[in-house]
Amino acid sequence: MTEQLEEIQMKxxxxxxxxxxxxxxxxxxxxxxxxxxxxxIGTFEANAIxxxxxxxxxxxxxxxxLLYAMVRKLGGTLNRIVITDLEDxxxxxxxxxxxxxxxxxxxxxxxxxLALALRAEVPFFVTRTVLEKAKVDEKISKLTEEERLKKxxxxxxxxxxxxxxx
Numbered sequence: 001m002t003e004q005l006e007e008i009q010m011k012x013x014x015x016x017x018x019x020x021x022x023x024x025x026x027x028x029x030x031x032x033x034x035x036x037x038x039x040x041i042g043t044f045e046a047n048a049i050x051x052x053x054x055x056x057x058x059x060x061x062x063x064x065x066l067l068y069a070m071v072r073k074l075g076g077t078l079n080r081i082v083i084t085d086l087e088d089x090x091x092x093x094x095x096x097x098x099x100x101x102x103x104x105x106x107x108x109x110x111x112x113x114l115a116l117a118l119r120a121e122v123p124f125f126v127t128r129t130v131l132e133k134a135k136v137d138e139k140i141s142k143l144t145e146e147e148r149l150k151k152x153x154x155x156x157x158x159x160x161x162x163x164x165x166x
Contacts, residue, residue: 005084005129006128007082007126007128008035008125008128009031009123009125010028010029010030010031010035010083010124010126011029011031012026012053012114012118013028013029014026015027015046015050021040023041024043024045024046025038025039025040026038026049026111026114028124028126030126035126035131037083037130037131037134039091039110039111041110041111042111045114045115046111048062048064049114049115049118052064052119053118063112064112064119068116068119071097071120075099075100076097076098076099077097077098077099078095078096078097078116078117078120079096079097079098079122080096080117080123080124080125081096081113081114081117081125082094082124082125082126082127083110083113083124083125083127083130084127084130085129085130085133086130086133086134091109091110091130092107092110093107093108093109093110093112093113094106094108094113095108095113095116
């Protein structure tokens with residue numbers, strides 16, 4: 001039997017460049033402003049996320065649009081995505097698709113899953129275990145968003161939070 005992990009709904013707080021490596025970072029925070037999670041992502045995924053946030057439509061489908069269209073054409077419904085694990089500086093996610101009487105969990109990189117969730121307008125979650133592994137389980141709601149990000153950038157050890165790897 002699979003253990004049910006607590007999932008915390010998140011939203012995208014920001015999309016920034018790592019000041020040292022110039023690699024994009026998507027910053028997630030929970031709906032109560034208690035937790036935040038930075039994830040280093042690829043340039044193409046950052047572009048797809050930014051376009052979704054800004055509501056930019058492309059003349060031809062991008063990869064995330066194509067995947068979403070395929071799910072719908074096959075009779076499925078995108079339910080949610082969950083960032084499920086952090087191992088050896090790599091984040092893992094799953095895409096949850098309802099198909100007939102079954103729910104499929106499809107392994108994904110978090111950046112792709114987030115881009116898909118934004119396209120499909122479905123919620124995304126992070127397990128409490130991931131937040132604990134990433135050492136972001138302290139309450140930070142008393143700081144403004146800018147203060148949180150500045151504090152984090154000053155104190156973060158990139159090896160503790162995961163590196164972007166192709």
